[in-house]
Amino acid sequence: MAVLVLADQGATVSQPTRSAVAAARQIDAEVHVLVLGDAAAAAAAAKLDGVAKVIQADGAAFAQALAEPAAALLVALAPGYTHLLAPGSAQGKNILPRAAALLDVQIITDVAGVVDADTFKRFIYAGNALATVKSSDPKKVATIRAASFDPVAAEGGSAAVEAAPAAADPGLSSFVGAEIAKSERPELTAARVVISGGRAMGSAENFAILDKVADKLGAAIGASRAAVDAGYAPNDHQVGQTGKIVAPELYIAVGISGAIQHLAGMKDSKVIVAINKDEEAPIFQVADYGLVGDLFKLIPELEAELG
Amino acid sequence: MKLLVPVKRVVDYNVKVRVKADGTGVETANVKMSMNPFDEIAVEEAVRLKEKGGATEIVAVSIGPAQAQEQLRTALAMGADRAILVEAEGTEPLGVAKLLKALVEREQPGLVIMGKQAIDDDMNATGQMLAALLGWAQGTFASKLEIAGETAKVTREIDGGLETVSLKLPAIVTTDLRLNEPRYASLPNIMKARKKPLETLKPADLGVDVAPRLTVLKVEDPPKRQAGVKVASVAELVSKLRNEAKVI
């Protein structure tokens, strides 16, 4: 049998999808990818390193990756697989638990380690503890914490593409619209450098002082919950337990105190820099390099120093 | 329309949880417990719907130990009308979803509003699982909810921004942080909540098997990060990032 990975929707294969494929490869040599999209998206997935087959579902029911038809499709494909996986993206989190329940399986979300085909590691309590759990379900359904798995290469494979079985849309929900911010910056969960601002940024206008530093570093921009709640940054910038989990080469936390819920989303970063005026701020306990001072003085200096 | 709101008793988000020395779990003895923050948001949303005339009754339900009555009383003090406690411990999302399904069949709500994630198990699964078991539509990670006739319009927090979907009712909605800011219960409302009905059931009363599917083999401390150094200036920081860490 094989492992099936539901890819994030999009013209290119997302880095979290490639991490989910990497996790799948640790379970079984035979990995298939399910793409909800057109031929170009399927072709991109077929190039993934280590993927044996791509299943393409491009019916109207799947155009927006709505959970109800997508979960039904996974259930239809399930008999051929021991494991159904997806990256722990908004899409994966939405669809996979639904598919698991339809299969009478307890899902394992945000897998951070594969011990064997039945046994997985995952964080609980905002990353304060790491649990090892063994599933007794005949089939496993899981989402993958991308930050814990090095993505497979985007090129190198040449999988066959096959059409998914026709599936009816249960018609329970419909897509109305989306507001997706266009950005030239890298994806938060795929960026090599992330610079995040917290409550201390004080306003949306002030928050923008991070832009120039981000430009110089080719960085993605993130935020604490406090900054998002206050409207300084959009919701999809939130890093943390209940936002996005990032693990870049370099993470720069600006005016962020370092609450456990924030740390849960960034403490796997390779190098952490903290800029905070309070030398007792908990963020310094995880920072490789700490700079104590007023961000409104230090950020322009940093921008200048980066040349 | 009747609303059902599941609320979970969890370790308060301010508590720094500790792993037990024997590796079987985390310390929960003498630790402050609260309603899961996302569930407070769910209760708040339900109460606002009722205040606007869009709902007739709010039933708060919890699956947990006898002490989960405290969280149900909080929900009642916030404005729920009655509460149901299913006494069971250690129930996984699938088991919780099965119990909730049985309660939904009994109560016949037009909408279930619940949290997107419990901050203890961090599963983010129960709402989606309940929707599946009922064959209902789901609107997860909601930052806005509007009811219009037979449909619910839900704006969802997704990876690139926001998405709006229209759900056929009855449906499941799970809350994200920006949906609303939950109120504090006033003292008079806390007093009133003591007199509101709270029914207690056992899983067997609902005919549901909640045997867990996952065995926890071990719970350990996460890998620890060493605190690094403080640098004196931006110039020193940039030099270290270039020459020592080699990340820029």
Ligand SMILES: Cc1cc2nc3c(=O)[nH]c(=O)nc-3n(C[C@H](O)[C@H](O)[C@H](O)COP(=O)(O)OP(=O)(O)OC[C@H]3O[C@@H](n4cnc5c(N)ncnc54)[C@H](O)[C@@H]3O)c2cc1C
């Ligand atoms: C259910 C739940 C889920 C949550 N999920 C998340 C999550 O996913 N992500 C997340 O981030 N949080 C999350 N939180 C919130 C978390 O608990 C903290 O409240 C939040 O992270 C604090 O954000 P902050 O560090 O920006 O703000 P604060 O804690 O207010 O810190 C601001 C910091 O800025 C410093 N500062 C102030 N002025 C300056 C200046 N001029 N120059 C330099 N430094 C300055 C201060 O010293 C302080 O350390 C969650 C909370 C709950 C209850």
Ligand SMILES: Nc1ncnc2c1ncn2[C@@H]1O[C@H](COP(=O)(O)O)[C@@H](O)[C@H]1O
């Ligand atoms: N034991 C429980 N009792 C009541 N509601 C629960 C319980 N467990 C989970 N839920 C609901 O499901 C949501 C998501 O939980 P989880 O899937 O465990 O992250 C929570 O926010 C609650 O609304």
